[in-house]
Amino acid sequence: MEYLYVFITGGIICVIGQLLMDATKLTPAHVLVLFVVSGAVLTGLGLYQPIVEFGNSGATIPLPGFGYSLAKGAMEAVQKEGLLGGIKGGVEATAAGVAAAVVFGYAVALIFSPKSKS
Amino acid sequence: MNMKKNQLNKKYNKYVKDISPKPNYLANSIKAFVTGGLVCVFGFAIQKLIISRGIDKETAGTIVIILLVCLSQLLTGFGVYDKLAKYAGAGLIVPITGFANSVVAPAMEYKREGIVLGVGAKLFSLAGPVLVCGYSAAVVIGIIYTLIY
Numbered sequence: 001m002e003y004l005y006v007f008i009t010g011g012i013i014c015v016i017g018q019l020l021m022d023a024t025k026l027t028p029a030h031v032l033v034l035f036v037v038s039g040a041v042l043t044g045l046g047l048y049q050p051i052v053e054f055g056n057s058g059a060t061i062p063l064p065g066f067g068y069s070l071a072k073g074a075m076e077a078v079q080k081e082g083l084l085g086g087i088k089g090g091v092e093a094t095a096a097g098v099a100a101a102v103v104f105g106y107a108v109a110l111i112f113s114p115k116s117k118s
Numbered sequence: 119m120n121m122k123k124n125q126l127n128k129k130y131n132k133y134v135k136d137i138s139p140k141p142n143y144l145a146n147s148i149k150a151f152v153t154g155g156l157v158c159v160f161g162f163a164i165q166k167l168i169i170s171r172g173i174d175k176e177t178a179g180t181i182v183i184i185l186l187v188c189l190s191q192l193l194t195g196f197g198v199y200d201k202l203a204k205y206a207g208a209g210l211i212v213p214i215t216g217f218a219n220s221v222v223a224p225a226m227e228y229k230r231e232g233i234v235l236g237v238g239a240k241l242f243s244l245a246g247p248v249l250v251c252g253y254s255a256a257v258v259i260g261i262i263y264t265l266i267y
Contacts, residue, residue: 003159003163006155009158010157010158011150011152011154011155012151013212014153014154014213018146018207019147021207021208022143028208028216031211032211032217032244032247032248035212036251036255037252041255044259044262056162058155058158058162061161062154062212063217065214066214066217066248066252067255070252070253070256070259071256073256074257074259074260074263077260078260078264078267079267082264083260089256090252090260096184097180097214098249100183100184101218102241104187105187105221105222108192108194108195108222109222109229112194112196114197114226
């Protein structure tokens with residue numbers, strides 16, 4: 001049953017992205033930015049936590065989940081370290097994923113060559 | 119003069135709208151729903167596996183993100199991810215795997231310009247805007263939260 005909730009939540013978030021790209025002139029890049037920022041803002045307002053509790057990975061793996069980690073990290077760090085925590089908390093909470101994407105991405109880009117588009 | 123220009127613009131916009139292919143909303147949405155859902159279920163299954171080895175939920179979630187990022191970047195290197203994404207649309211763009219793909223794909227194209235200013239710079243051509251806006255949002259939220267906490 002849990003798996004079904006994950007599937008539905010993740011699916012719906014992706015459909016919203018698809019509709020945004022089809023119905024408006026937003027490029028994928030704009031959709032990515034929009035999703036990360038709205039994930040962070042919704043978390044700040046306390047509206048994204050319930051979605052995560054319902055959909056688990058379905059809410060954390062799509063990009064609003066990245067915004068969720070950013071905002072949650074910032075808010076949790078404020079409770080421990082005040083303003084300094086608010087500044088560094090978001091980056092700290094997402095550091096592992098971003099570092100992996102940058103370093104492993106760099107390695108892959110150096111090793112592989114683009115495949116000709118047929 | 120200005121009115122003429124406006125009219126021309128209107129005509130042009132209508133022309134573009136008429137000749138550009140209409141997206142098939144329903145089919146695209148179903149594809150995005152299924153593929154996006156499957157990516158999340160795949161991640162969830164790995165997370166459960168890691169948790170069953172006695173690792174706490176938050177750490178497991180981070181490990182899942184790292185694994186998904188590396189896997190999708192490897193698939194991008196082999197040229198598989200972009201082919202799949204062409205079919206799946208947002209289903210493979212919106213999950214974190216799409217972000218990882220957007221880091222590698224432009225970087226590979228610019229190898230000719232060197233490994234520092236070519237690959238190194240282009241890694242961030244799409245990731246840059248996402249990180250700039252995301253980090254800004256996080257810091258603003260952190261500051262506001264400090265004020266009301």
